[in-house]
Amino acid sequence: xxxKKRRIFLSEKEIPTAWYNIVPxxxxxxxxxxxxxxxxxxxxxxxxxxxxxxxxxxxxxxTDSWFEIPEPVRDQYKKYRSTPLVRATELEKALDTPxxxxxxxxxVSPVGSHKLNSALAQAYYCKEQGITNITTETGAGQWGAAxxxxxxxxxLDLAVYMVRISYEQKPYRRSIMQxxxxxxxxxxxxxxxxxxxxxxxxxxxxxxxxxxxxxAIELALQTxxxxxxxxSVLNHVALxxxxxxxxxxxxxxxxxxxxxxxxxxxGGGSNFSGIAYPFMRHTLKKGKKTRFIAAEPSSCxxxxxxxxxxxxxxxxxxxxxxxxxxxxxxxxxANIHAGGLRYHGAGTIVSQLKxxxxxxxxxxxxxxxxxxxxxxAQTEGIIxxxxxxxxxxSAIRExxxxxxxxxxxxxLFNLSGxxxxxxxxxxxxNQGNLVDYDLPEAVIRRSIDELEHII
Amino acid sequence: xxxKKRRIFLSEKEIPTAWYNIVPxxxxxxxxxxxxxxxxxxxxxxxxxxxxxxxxxxxxxxTDSWFEIPEPVRDQYKKYRSTPLVRATELEKALDTPxxxxxxxxxVSPVGSHKLNSALAQAYYCKEQGITNITTETGAGQWGAAxxxxxxxxxLDLAVYMVRISYEQKPYRRSIMQxxxxxxxxxxxxxxxxxxxxxxxxxxxxxxxxxxxxxAIELALQTxxxxxxxxSVLNHVALxxxxxxxxxxxxxxxxxxxxxxxxxxxGGGSNFSGIAYPFMRHTLKKGKKTRFIAAEPSSCxxxxxxxxxxxxxxxxxxxxxxxxxxxxxxxxxANIHAGGLRYHGAGTIVSQLKxxxxxxxxxxxxxxxxxxxxxxAQTEGIIxxxxxxxxxxSAIRExxxxxxxxxxxxxLFNLSGxxxxxxxxxxxxNQGNLVDYDLPEAVIRRSIDELEHII
Numbered sequence: 001x002x003x004k005k006r007r008i009f010l011s012e013k014e015i016p017t018a019w020y021n022i023v024p025x026x027x028x029x030x031x032x033x034x035x036x037x038x039x040x041x042x043x044x045x046x047x048x049x050x051x052x053x054x055x056x057x058x059x060x061x062x063t064d065s066w067f068e069i070p071e072p073v074r075d076q077y078k079k080y081r082s083t084p085l086v087r088a089t090e091l092e093k094a095l096d097t098p099x100x101x102x103x104x105x106x107x108v109s110p111v112g113s114h115k116l117n118s119a120l121a122q123a124y125y126c127k128e129q130g131i132t133n134i135t136t137e138t139g140a141g142q143w144g145a146a147x148x149x150x151x152x153x154x155x156l157d158l159a160v161y162m163v164r165i166s167y168e169q170k171p172y173r174r175s176i177m178q179x180x181x182x183x184x185x186x187x188x189x190x191x192x193x194x195x196x197x198x199x200x201x202x203x204x205x206x207x208x209x210x211x212x213x214x215x216a217i218e219l220a221l222q223t224x225x226x227x228x229x230x231x232s233v234l235n236h237v238a239l240x241x242x243x244x245x246x247x248x249x250x251x252x253x254x255x256x257x258x259x260x261x262x263x264x265x266x267g268g269g270s271n272f273s274g275i276a277y278p279f280m281r282h283t284l285k286k287g288k289k290t291r292f293i294a295a296e297p298s299s300c301x302x303x304x305x306x307x308x309x310x311x312x313x314x315x316x317x318x319x320x321x322x323x324x325x326x327x328x329x330x331x332x333x334a335n336i337h338a339g340g341l342r343y344h345g346a347g348t349i350v351s352q353l354k355x356x357x358x359x360x361x362x363x364x365x366x367x368x369x370x371x372x373x374x375x376x377a378q379t380e381g382i383i384x385x386x387x388x389x390x391x392x393x394s395a396i397r398e399x400x401x402x403x404x405x406x407x408x409x410x411x412l413f414n415l416s417g418x419x420x421x422x423x424x425x426x427x428x429x430n431q432g433n434l435v436d437y438d439l440p441e442a443v444i445r446r447s448i449d450e451l452e453h454i455i
Numbered sequence: 456x457x458x459k460k461r462r463i464f465l466s467e468k469e470i471p472t473a474w475y476n477i478v479p480x481x482x483x484x485x486x487x488x489x490x491x492x493x494x495x496x497x498x499x500x501x502x503x504x505x506x507x508x509x510x511x512x513x514x515x516x517x518t519d520s521w522f523e524i525p526e527p528v529r530d531q532y533k534k535y536r537s538t539p540l541v542r543a544t545e546l547e548k549a550l551d552t553p554x555x556x557x558x559x560x561x562x563v564s565p566v567g568s569h570k571l572n573s574a575l576a577q578a579y580y581c582k583e584q585g586i587t588n589i590t591t592e593t594g595a596g597q598w599g600a601a602x603x604x605x606x607x608x609x610x611l612d613l614a615v616y617m618v619r620i621s622y623e624q625k626p627y628r629r630s631i632m633q634x635x636x637x638x639x640x641x642x643x644x645x646x647x648x649x650x651x652x653x654x655x656x657x658x659x660x661x662x663x664x665x666x667x668x669x670x671a672i673e674l675a676l677q678t679x680x681x682x683x684x685x686x687s688v689l690n691h692v693a694l695x696x697x698x699x700x701x702x703x704x705x706x707x708x709x710x711x712x713x714x715x716x717x718x719x720x721x722g723g724g725s726n727f728s729g730i731a732y733p734f735m736r737h738t739l740k741k742g743k744k745t746r747f748i749a750a751e752p753s754s755c756x757x758x759x760x761x762x763x764x765x766x767x768x769x770x771x772x773x774x775x776x777x778x779x780x781x782x783x784x785x786x787x788x789a790n791i792h793a794g795g796l797r798y799h800g801a802g803t804i805v806s807q808l809k810x811x812x813x814x815x816x817x818x819x820x821x822x823x824x825x826x827x828x829x830x831x832a833q834t835e836g837i838i839x840x841x842x843x844x845x846x847x848x849s850a851i852r853e854x855x856x857x858x859x860x861x862x863x864x865x866x867l868f869n870l871s872g873x874x875x876x877x878x879x880x881x882x883x884x885n886q887g888n889l890v891d892y893d894l895p896e897a898v899i900r901r902s903i904d905e906l907e908h909i910i
Contacts (some may be wrong), residue, residue, distance in 0.1 A: 005467055006533040012460055078461040079541075079836055086534075090608075108563055110836035112875065152833045153545075172627075173877035178885050179832055356650035377634055378607045379536055420567065420875050422631035430633050 008251045010082035016246040018066040020279040025284045030348040031323035053124040058236040085251035090379035099402040113417030115146035120241035123150035133226035137161045137212030140339030143172025143231030148180035160189035161215045164207035187212040194316040210315030232268030241274025247443040259412035265390040266294035269347040275414040292359040295394035297438040300333040303361035310455040324351040328447035333439035337425035338386035365436040385417035463706045465537035472520040477732040480739040485803040486778035494749030496787040507580040513691040531846035540706035545834035554857040570601035573695035578605035588681035592616045592667030595794030596628025597627040598686030603635035616642035616670045619662035642667040649771040665770030687723030696729025714867035720845040721749035724802040731868035754892040755788040758816035765910040779806040783902035789892035792880035793841040822890040825884040842870035
């Protein structure tokens with residue numbers, strides 16, 4: 001142990017200078033994103049009313065493998081990147097496994113998660129274009145916190161629609177956003193048509209990511225010089241997150257190993273894509289044999305039990321139509337504590353890759369995820385975010401499997417964030433008051449059946 | 456900016472292998488710690504009933520300048536050390552100051568503060584000696600969280616007496632301790648004589664550090680194979696914390712600068728001592744001109760308004776008599792949100808150094824500290840602990856002074872912890888609901904007058 005480095009950093013010079021776009025290397029490109037009215041494929045210009053121009057171009061680019069990271073974004077990255085690659089030696093010992101377990105520790109970012117990687121990029125591109133105001137939504141608050149800091153860093157005014165149940169249950173995340181200077185509105189709210197409609201139908205509605213997205217888009221469209229930003233699902237978000245995997249690639253090289261298995265928890269796909277794609281390019285281009293595992297909650301199993309189909313990204317249907325694995329945009333996931341994974345669909349790229357067999361998905365029950373997270377905390381000293389607990393649980397499954405088979409596997413997972421602001425959930429778990437949720441097939445079927453009219 | 460490194464790390468090989476004991480280099484040694492009964496100076500053996508033997512020896516050692524850091528402690532340090540030295544370029548810009556501001560970022564430790572540096576050492580020495588159980592107290596919970604992880608790492612059972620008001624107001628920190636496997640008891644409690652006495656007199660007493668210390672010592676004395684541990688004030692705690700300054704010394708060298716001013720917030724003195732002593736040795740040995748500033752809250756101003764005098768470290772008078780700057784062990788500080796700074800006394804070494812003019816102290820009002828913390832968050836991206844806000848406020852005062860004088864000063868402060876679990880306080884501040892407390896001289900006088908019978 002003492003002769004091997006516990007944590008591997010990169011020097012500032014080694015921090016990636018470009019993000020990796022996997023699309024040019026894909027066997028089958030993702031199907032086009034469609035205008036819901038005309039059902040015609042979108043061009044970048046069609047996205048300009050909602051998104052910054054540069055991210056709109058990135059979103060639909062199928063030819064450029066690399067996008068240079070702008071200098072001001074790289075300067076901000078240097079505040080917390082490279083993040084360490086850590087060998088989880090104590091966890092290995094506790095599991096008595098022959099597997100080598102590494103994790104990429106994105107929790108050391110100032111706001112505690114990987115979300116800042118894309119927040120800084122999106123805020124920068126808006127600023128660059130002369131935009132003054134941006135909007136977004138946030139569930140558990142990780143994305144909102146990241147974007148709040150990024151907006152302050154680049155001098156933008158930010159309005160965040162925060163899912164009401166989180167707004168009430170996670171006041172710390174709300175305060176973090178406010179401390180960074182953002183305006184935070186509980187969603188559904190009376191400030192938008194979409195929100196008013198929901199509140200009229202259901203006055204005490206506790207909100208959902210889908211509704212919050214609708215509200216944020218609506219406000220962006222009605223505010224002068226304002227754009228909308230999104231923290232996951234979309235291709236440009238995954239693109240920005242590849243800085244994680246590109247760093248990890250160099251760091252694994254320093255460690256002298258190449259991962260057999262790469263794992264990320266899965267909500268819309270941004271942290272999974274971020275850690276996976278840079279390694280997957282060697283699978284696509286050189287036939288490198290690596291297993292990629294997306295770990296989703298069993299109560300929101302879009303990859304393991306959803307359908308591949310065109311669907312909206314939001315509740316009200318303001319977004320374009322996305323070809324994706326989905327549970328239906330009206331699917332209401334159980335109120336699990338991994339709020340960042342409570343989303344009905346998967347990004348278009350990751351959906352295509354799943355369809356083509358380049359990645360596996362596993363669904364993790366809530367209790368198993370917290371048992372895994374607690375073991376990780378007690379061995380490695382870091383309390384993981386409830387979302388990240390799913391990746392840890394999957395890694396533990398694989399390490400146990402390696403033990404059973406008596407083979408040495410190298411496992412790499414992404415620790416997307418810490419859980420210091422999610423202690424309410426650990427509290428309930430410690431007291432035996434957390435439960436697993438049953439999700440009958442009929443419920444999924446009903447939600448998916450509602451999609452049929454879309455396309 | 457791009458040509459200068461934002462964050463400086465040390466390689467694992469450069470992490471200090473020994474802690475620095477400042478006592479041999481002091482002009483006047485600290486006065487002896489006394490047995491309260493006999494008024495005789497204590498020998499290490501006198502401390503053995505309460506503390507681990509090795510820390511008892513460290514506590515009273517006046518001859519050895521260096522203590523080797525045991526290998527298992529260094530292995531644990533490697534999980535988060537070196538912590539980065541960061542140039543606060545954005546804060547400098549916001550202040551428009553010619554000063555160079557650096558901070559040592561101890562907030563990246565897994566539990567979010569510098570406290571882990573001593574927690575790991577103390578847990579290790581107990582384990583090494585064959586101890587199975589330890590006790591401690593915690594105010595805001597930073598120390599308790601650190602020791603909870605350290606106890607788990609070295610296989611000890613831990614009981615934490617947590618000041619009741621924090622137990623109720625900071626449930627997240629309690630959950631963190633419980634997640635690491637510690638037993639947490641709200642203090643005052645009915646589990647000790649000291650606690651029962653307080654509760655009999657004042658049934659709804661909200662607790663204090665002094666009472667919690669009494670309870671933790673009492674439980675340790677009455678439990679087989681059990682020792683007590685303390686997170687600040689004592690010499691051996693300051694010793695362990697010097698790893699901060701020893702790293703910073705090497706890192707400042709890499710940065711190519713030597714600090715003119717070194718700042719730490721001040722509760723009992725552990726983080727201040729940790730950053731200051733390694734640099735102060737060059738003042739003591741080579742006459743190097745450096746200003747050392749202890750930043751304490753104006754509502755608990757032991758260094759700026761207290762008296763140098765023998766006093767107890769706890770409420771019930773279980774501890775030895777310590778020669779220190781104190782407000783009196785019955786002093787009840789206002790309920791400010793920097794819970795870690797609400798302690799009546801200063802360590803014996805730091806008290807002597809203050810008496811001999813080697814350090815300055817400033818008192819910072821609560822509102823100024825949160826204004827400073829918010830500016831720091833909005834520029835550097837890290838929300839600081841309310842305790843650390845005091846160091847930041849002092850650094851900002853000095854940076855503004857440098858601007859006024861038009862001189863380039865190099866300022867180094869210790870960012871002892873992050874404030875992600877203290878957002879309730881920021882919330883109140885953001886809403887304009889925090890106040891400054893007036894502390895009339897008569898209140899201090901009354902509390903100090905009660906001391907006269909002690910020695």
